[in-house]
Amino acid sequence: MYKILNIDNKSKFLILATSIFLSTLVITLSAKIKVPFYPVPMTLQTFTVLLFGVVFGWKAGAITIIVYILEGILGFPVFAGTPEKGIGIAYVVGPTGGYIFGYILTALLAGLIIKDSSVFKNFFKLLICLVPTYFFGILWLGTVIGWQKPILTFGLYPFILGEIFKVSILSLLIPYIKKYK
Secondary structure (H helix, E strand, O other): OHHHHOOOOHHHHHHHHHHHHHHHHHHHHHHHOEEOOOOOOEEOHHHHHHHHHHHHOHHHHHHHHHHHHHHHHOOOOOOOOOOOOOOOHHHHOOOOHHHHHHHHHHHHHHHHHOOOOOHHHHHHHHHHHOHHHHHHHHHHHHHHHOOOOOHHHHHOHHHHHHHHHHHHHHHHHHHHHHHHO
8 A cells, every 4th residue: 555655654654544534524414414505406426526636636536435335335334325225335336326437537637637736627627527537427327227217317417517616615725725735
């Protein structure tokens, strides 16, 4: 793990490991908070996935999401709608599993391409970073519920306004994040 993260010091590793664990708690909270938004309530999950990709960089950002997913697979109620809608493997292979695994690439991309402090550029780059989440989410949703259903109506269109709002906020915050990183 030290080599993957390019860390040569155990104390730095412990700080990063603690930061990753605490970040998974923040992602869990963001999955549980529902902001009333029309037509579908919005959670802050994609916001935090992007945020930790930007803050930690592509390697640690992706590892943060992998740890979060592993917590969910192990049965911890970390995902939106858990434990009501099931936990563990049952939840991950359900309709939202593709979105959850798409988070890994979303965080990775955010860590790779968000380099400058231009709000305008970062807005569009963050939208690009969301493509894996929705690509894998829609593919998996269609596989689980059937392609004859209006997949885009269920899995994409209701979330567009919410994503634009979250990406706008994060685009405004990135210059400050970069300044204190």
